[in-house]
Amino acid sequence: MKLSTYNFLTSMAIKGVKVGYPLKLTITKQNVVESEFNPVFIEKLLPKLDWAALYGAAQVAECAEDIPPAQPDNIADNEALLQKLHHLLFEIDVLEGQLECPETGRVFPITDGIPNMLLNEDEV
């Protein structure tokens, strides 16, 4: 699971959960995969991403020193930061770990890079 995917995952389908976001991420095994850097795409993607969740993921993946806690202005002119965001979002692959619902504590395991977000019938 790439951290770009993590940015879009929520536990709000659980009955009674209001936001379910961001999920608490734990990484026990991660890989770095090379992926082609497309700065224009990263810049266009940013309005769709949640910066707080992105920054949180950077801390867990131990890239926090690369990413500012708040989204800076004029990011389009900052190729170095776009490159770091690309690395964070598309090159770190979480193989094993878990996601935890911030409201209920329900844990979703990540196994072989696939998060299991399937809920039981009595949870929805």
Next chain:
Amino acid sequence: METPHTQHLSAADFEHVYEPAEDSFLLLDALEADLPFLDSLQPRLCVELGSGSGVIITALAKRLAHSSICLATDINPHACDATKRTACHNGARLDSVRCNLADALRPRSVDVLLFNPPYVVTSDEEQQQSSEVLVDNPLVYSWAGGKDGRRVTDILLQQLDDILSPRGVLYLLLLRENKPDEIIEQLVKLGFKAVKCMERRIPGEYLYILKVTRSSN
């Protein structure tokens, strides 16, 4: 658009995962025919629900190269795994998420949504018992559609407003017995417009692809 290679999937895989067939290829052909639209849309998040072997989302991910996030969901763990392997084998960048439809995704985030639903007309009992037999026979989930073959599709239609981004588009595969005109009417009531963008007769079935967008667009 290239049809992805599937040699890495064996007969044993296809005991648990839907094998790409005419319906899959029709959805691929419809996407290929609509590439000018997709290129102008510049989607940032593309999602296939019930990705099965993963050939459709892999083909799209390859075509969009590194200019979109591509995700695949399936409730069947074998399908999540097969999709990931298909992506990897074909050099496509995409992630698999095991969940029901788009349940695990942030609301109103999906720019391109693909769905080849379980569309075969069955009894509701056959469709609903599938939740209990998933472990032994997950394939039932890939085709058993209940009354009018519409049980899962109807759930998705009710959720569509919460899934699609403001400029999002859905490509939905349907069988004539699913009553596509009735579905189009239902979508209009829900604030969408829908057109049959491709149709094809295959042995024993007549299939359509509906292209659905928000009527405000």
